[in-house]
Amino acid sequence: MTETLTPTKPRCPGTRKDGSPCRAQPTTSGWCPWHDPDRTEAEKLGWVRKGGLTSRPSTIPDAPDPTWATPEDVQRSVVETHGMVTRGELSSDVASVRLKACEAWMRVYETQKIREQLEALEQLAGQKLERRWG
Numbered sequence: 001m002t003e004t005l006t007p008t009k010p011r012c013p014g015t016r017k018d019g020s021p022c023r024a025q026p027t028t029s030g031w032c033p034w035h036d037p038d039r040t041e042a043e044k045l046g047w048v049r050k051g052g053l054t055s056r057p058s059t060i061p062d063a064p065d066p067t068w069a070t071p072e073d074v075q076r077s078v079v080e081t082h083g084m085v086t087r088g089e090l091s092s093d094v095a096s097v098r099l100k101a102c103e104a105w106m107r108v109y110e111t112q113k114i115r116e117q118l119e120a121l122e123q124l125a126g127q128k129l130e131r132r133w134g
């Protein structure tokens with residue numbers, strides 16, 4: 001009897017801030033550098049700066065669609081994204097996609113606002129003409 005279990009890659013047993021398993025590739029200590037209790041804060045930060053956290057999944061499968069209604073919502077999202085990248089909770093790939101989405105949303109919003117103002121002006125101009133000729 002031979003078992004045909006595919007060997008699973010070793011994963012860091014640590015947990016992330018949100019409580020989900022870390023799953024980063026562990027070093028010889030069995031922990032990823034971030035969760036290794038023997039590493040100093042400086043060593044950990046050095047590892048992150050070297051791109052150690054890029055081994056994180058670059059997508060968030062359960063992430064909800066952003067519900068942006070106002071420019072303030074988008075602004076919050078930009079600040080939040082920046083914070084998450086700084087804390088190593090988000091890969092820079094995902095972050096740049098998010099920030100691009102923020103930019104695109106703002107462009108659409110501004111275009112919409114300009115169109116609304118233009119229509120209002122046109123209406124105003126039309127009323128004035130009517131008054132002059134009517």
Ligand SMILES: [Zn+2]
Pocket residue numbers: 012013014015022023024031032033034035
């Ligand atoms: Zn870890």
